[in-house]
Amino acid sequence: MSENCRRLETIMVQGSREKEDIKGAISTPIYQSATFKHHGLNESTGYDYSRSENPTREELENTIAKLEGGKAGFAFSTGMAAIDAVIRLFIPKDHIIVSEDLYGGTYRLFEEIYRRYGIETTYVDTTDIKKVEESIKKNTKAIFIETPSNPMMRITDISKITSLAKAFKILTIVDNTFLSPYFQRPLLLGADIVIHSGTKFLGGHNDTLAGIIVANKFIEEIKFMQVSTGAVLSPFDSWLILRGIKTLAIRLEKQQKNAIKISKWLSECKRVKKVYYPGLKAHKGYDISVKQTTGFGSMISFEVNEREIIEKSLKKFQTIYFAESLGGVESLITYPYIQTHASIPEDIRNRIGIKDTLLRLSVGIENVKDLIEDLDRSLNL
Incomplete structure (x- = not known):
């Protein structure tokens, strides 16, 4: 070659x-x-x-x-x-x-x-x-x-x-x-x-x-x-x-594998109203993603049923870190409404879906069972 x-x-x-x-x-x-x-x-x-x-x-x-x-x-x-x-x-x-x-x-x-x-x-x-x-x-x-x-x-x-x-x-x-x-x-x-x-x-x-x-x-x-x-x-x-x-290739493959399993679990979680992940067939844009990419990545956003769930759950996470940023080997959960997207006016945030019930999850390379158990413990109060 x-x-x-x-x-x-x-x-x-x-x-x-x-x-x-x-x-x-x-x-x-x-x-x-x-x-x-x-x-x-x-x-x-x-x-x-x-x-x-x-x-x-x-x-x-x-x-x-x-x-x-x-x-x-x-x-x-x-x-x-x-x-x-x-x-x-x-x-x-x-x-x-x-x-x-x-x-x-x-x-x-x-x-x-x-x-x-x-x-x-x-x-x-x-x-x-x-x-x-x-x-x-x-x-x-x-x-x-x-x-x-x-x-x-x-x-x-x-x-x-x-x-x-x-x-x-x-x-x-x-x-x-x-x-x-x-x-x-x-x-x-x-x-x-x-x-x-x-x-x-x-x-x-x-x-x-x-x-x-x-x-x-x-x-x-x-x-x-x-x-x-x-x-x-x-x-x-x-x-x-x-x-x-x-190590980008092997990290992304592992992160994506974890993200697919987590997105499916979140889709079945009673406390979760909607899941946004390109790897779900129900996701708007799934077909375009399949056409133009070779993978779906490891970023997931999901909307919970009530605002009160946010504050309570963020205190309970043990394996997943409550922190800004994304893409690292450690899983991070972020609250876009007051963290990464606070600069955007509230009316615009609400219009495009960045509500006070939305969380963003950057999935890492940890054991996926530990991540799901942490989500279960934190969301299902």
């Missing part, structure tokens, strides 16, 4: 192989250096200052670009810094269509920061292609989608969105955090730019912050933003994300 034909799992374990370490290190070395020595005038080793380039970060960027099937990758200090760099591609009076169901921090960035700089946004149910098309204006420059969305697990048809975007000569930007390139590769479905909170599944251990961009367009512009604003990922954190990616 040629180097160019290595499969995803192999690339995850072995990295990009763009540059072999001169001493033969199997694990990419951590180049914990802010600056690099020159051998003489105009004689650079290719590395000058770590804000511009660093060998450890470069290996991560090359690896994630290969995994997503993109032309170039960029690693940032957080997921929000990565989104910020993408939004900086636009200028005042540009218009962006955004998934109405999305992470609260992304909503806050659009509404409280970039709106004051003249970036216009329209929030749309991007699972409805007709609504998306009706929202396109003369000044529309991009469609920004989350799929599966956070936290309602809405599934947007990426191919249809990208076809629509190309017809109007606008960009498609996809936040691929929930599935990672192991389960979904938006660039191969026509998207132009993919974003990740690398903190989540790519890192996988709840121990570091990171943001990732993989792009097929505006590569030089994104690189300029990265270098100029300086929100780059440190060498050590780059190494942690690389280490996390090595």
Whole structure:
């Protein structure tokens, strides 16, 4: 098999192989250096200052670009810094269509920061292609989608969105955090730019912050933003994300296996009103998910019957941690209404389903029986 034909799992374990370490290190070395020595005038080793380039970060960027099937990758200090760099591609009076169901921090960035700089946004149910098309204006420059969305697990048809975007000569930007390139590769479905909170599944251990961009367009512009604003990922954190990616495939398979069993258990639980998980055949968007992904992931949201259940149950969890974030090996349960999505106005939250009875569960790799027993003990008071 040629180097160019290595499969995803192999690339995850072995990295990009763009540059072999001169001493033969199997694990990419951590180049914990802010600056690099020159051998003489105009004689650079290719590395000058770590804000511009660093060998450890470069290996991560090359690896994630290969995994997503993109032309170039960029690693940032957080997921929000990565989104910020993408939004900086636009200028005042540009218009962006955004998934109405999305992470609260992304909503806050659009509404409280970039709106004051003249970036216009329209929030749309991007699972409805007709609504998306009706929202396109003369000044529309991009469609920004989350799929599966956070936290309602809405599934947007990426191919249809990208076809629509190309017809109007606008960009498609996809936040691929929930599935990672192991389960979904938006660039191969026509998207132009993919974003990740690398903190989540790519890192996988709840121990570091990171943001990732993989792009097929505006590569030089994104690189300029990265270098100029300086929100780059440190060498050590780059190494942690690389280490996390090595086990991405086996982690996601185990997490998904657990999530399928838990989603079915929740569907039978008397205290649970509704379960949102793309792997359930009754889930709206299931057929699209089967078409465009190789897995359903391990994120589950579910609505309980009464608000009072929330406060009581969150105190009872023992195996599952009540904490923000997602994607790590430890299972985490989150209350989006006052945690991850508090920045979104209450009327919007209620309209799209982020009610005060909704919980979001990031399923880890623990024994699934322990997780179900913990859910049973906590929910069935």
